[in-house]
Amino acid sequence: MLRQLALRDFVIVDQLDLSFEQGFTVLTGETGAGKSILIDALALALGERGDAGVVRAGAARAEISADFDAWALPLLQTWLVDNELDDEGNCLLRRVIDNNGRSRCFINGRAVSAQQLREAGEFLVDIHGQHAHQSLLKSATQREILDSYGNASELAAQVAQHYRHWQKLNDALLALQQDSGAIAAEREQLEWKTQDLNALQFDLVDWHALQDEHKRLANAVNLGAGIAFALDALSESESATLSQINVVAVKLLSLLEYDAGLQTAYDLIESAGVQLQEASHDLRRYADQMEADPAxxxxxEQRIEQVLDVARKYRVKVETLPELLADVQQRYAELVQSEDSAALAAEVADAHAVWHAAAIKLSEIRQDTATKLADIVSTTMQQLALAGGQFAIALTVLEVGNMHGLEQIEFLVAPHAGISPKPLAKVASGGELSRISLALQTAISQVAGVPTLIFDEVDVGIGGGVAEIVGHLLKGLSSSRQILCITHLPQVAAQGEYHLQVSKVQHENQVVSHIHTLDAVARVDEIARMLGGVTITDTTRQHAREMLS
Known part of the structure; x- marks a missing residue:
């Protein structure tokens, strides 16, 4: 569950530290006070995309920290351990966004990617937005809801993967059958290129050694002259350095008799003489072995030119010639394999069989799940002023199937008794659609594995007694989940066990948003405000007390 949320310089929030409890928490406030800022901040902490626009005006960066208790989430614990992010049952998500748009992410104090934040967030929170009912009209959303409720999302992903693999192989087979001449020509070209590169017998280590040898032979005259000069200066001229060093050493040795303090200087000069003597011997050996070899x-030079010619021919750097040969050989092997149409056709058949088997299994799960989910949503609809209404899920068999399976999924609804279910987009009004969406979200949330569910004004378009039922539904969910709900309805807000109020104030020429935890007295005033508007009367306060009791 979410334990704490801390914001710094986020949109119109300068500083905010909130603690949360298990159960049902409601957030209310005037329109425009920034109720959804809390949800937006939490979404960023869970890895959603963010930009410099979320940084409060005049601030260098925005910071969001969300602290979760992860003890009861073994899958998350395993994920944290696998990613070396575990911290004894804690999961602290932190996001920093600079005013230049740069974003940094952390889990338990360690730097991570936004993708890792999203992966961790999938174990922790489900956010149901106020416009979720709009996406409910989309076929893809309907399919995802059904698969999610049936715990078949992973299988659906496998079906899509198998389908793509089958299609890739099938496309290769069609290309082979339609363009065998081009493939044969490419194969012939690759054969010639392979022979050419193999004949070069290029080795990168040998190439570097060859260049070193070329440099030495090409500069033999300069090397010889330089060695001769060095030997002359060190040991072979009348004023050779070694002779002068020896004279100095002898002189200092005679002076040691008068002052032992010269010992260090003598030792250093004697050591220098020894090292210069060794250098002279080494240079002489080098000179004896060195000889010009024009042949x-x-x-x-012929070998270097040969290599450069091949590199120029294929427009690559010399150092990448081995990679070029490997790529050519790999492509050649692929073409050899692809030209075997019988073997490729067998692979296509096998891939289709794998996809079809997985798709049949997915269809069986969908058939069973569709019936269960439709019954639950239909039952919930009766409580939401849709008496006699019916929800159904149609699974229309496709002739050949696709990456999503063997059927087209469509949500059907009859808002009232006496009419047959029709596609959701054709029969549901805005208010009805909102209530159907809430019924679906309630059903799905009951099987969700995440411990925290957030509802962002999903009660839009609902009022009166229906709103009170919505509050009861959300409160019922809080018996097994932590529920946070942003609402504008007093009937829903009164059902909360904990109540947070969002307000907006002017501070130093800036508008700043604040969130306060309301006590029992303050809750009465807030519910009364939601009931009566600007002027709060004794009557509205009494009504608020009755609702809260």
Whole structure:
């Protein structure tokens, strides 16, 4: 469950620290006070996309932290351990967005990607937005709802994956059958290119060694002259350095008899003489072994030119020639395999069989789930001023199937008794659609694995006694889930166990949003405001007390 939410410089919130309890919490406030800011902030903490627009005017960055108790979520605990993010049952999500748009994400104090925030959030929170009923008209949304309720979302994803694999192989088979001449020509070209590259016998290590040898042979004259100069200066001229070092060493050695303090200087000079002597010997050995080899130099230059010619031919860098050969060989192998139409046709058949088997299994689950979900939603509709209404889910068998399975899924509804169910988009008014959406969300939430459910003004278009029933439905969900609900209806707000009020005030030439936890007295005034508007009378207060009791 969500334990705490902290905001810093977010939109019109300067600083906010909220604690939450298990159960049913309602959030209310005047229109425009910023009730949905809380939901927007939590959505960012759960990995949704954000930009610099969420940073409060004049601030350097916005920060959102959401602290969750994860002890009762073994799947989340496993995910945290697998990603090296575990913290003994805690799950602290943090998001920082700078005023230049840069975003940083953290889980339990460790930097993560926005994708990892989203993955963690899927274990923690479901947010039902106030416009969820609009997406309910879309075929894709209806399919996702049915699969989610039947715990078949993973199987549906597998069906789509199998379908794409089957189609990829089938496209390859069709291409082979339709364009075998082009494939044969490409294969012939790849064969020639492979032979050409293999004949080069290029090795990157040998190439670097060859370049070093070329540099040495090409500069043999300069090397010889330089070595001769160094030897002359060190040991072979009349004023050779070694001779002068030895003279100095002998002189200092004679002076040691008078002052032992010269010992360090003597030791250093003697050591320098030894090292210079070794350097002189090493240079002489190098000079003895070094010799100009025009024939070898010519051979190396021919080899370098050969390699460069091949690299220029294929328009690649010399260093990438081995990669080019590997790519050519891989593509050649793919073409050889693809040209075997019988083998490829067998692969296509196998892939189709795998997809079809998974799709049949998905269809069976959908058939069973559609009946159960339709019954639950129909029952809930009776409580939401849709007496006699009926909800149904039609599964229309497709002739060949697709990546989503073997059937087209469509939600049907009869808002009143005496009419047959028809497609949702054709018969439901805005208010009816909102109530049907709430009935669906209630049904789905009962099987949801996440511990926290948030409803953002899903009661739009509802009023009177129906609103009170909506409040009862949400409160009923709170017996097994943590429920947060933003509402404008006093009938719903009165059902809450905890009540947060959102207000907007002017502070230092800026509008700032505040959220307060209401006590029993303040709740009466807030419910009275929601009932009576600007002027709160004793009558509206009394009505508010009756609702709360």
């Amino acid at each position: 070898r130099l010519y051979e190396i």
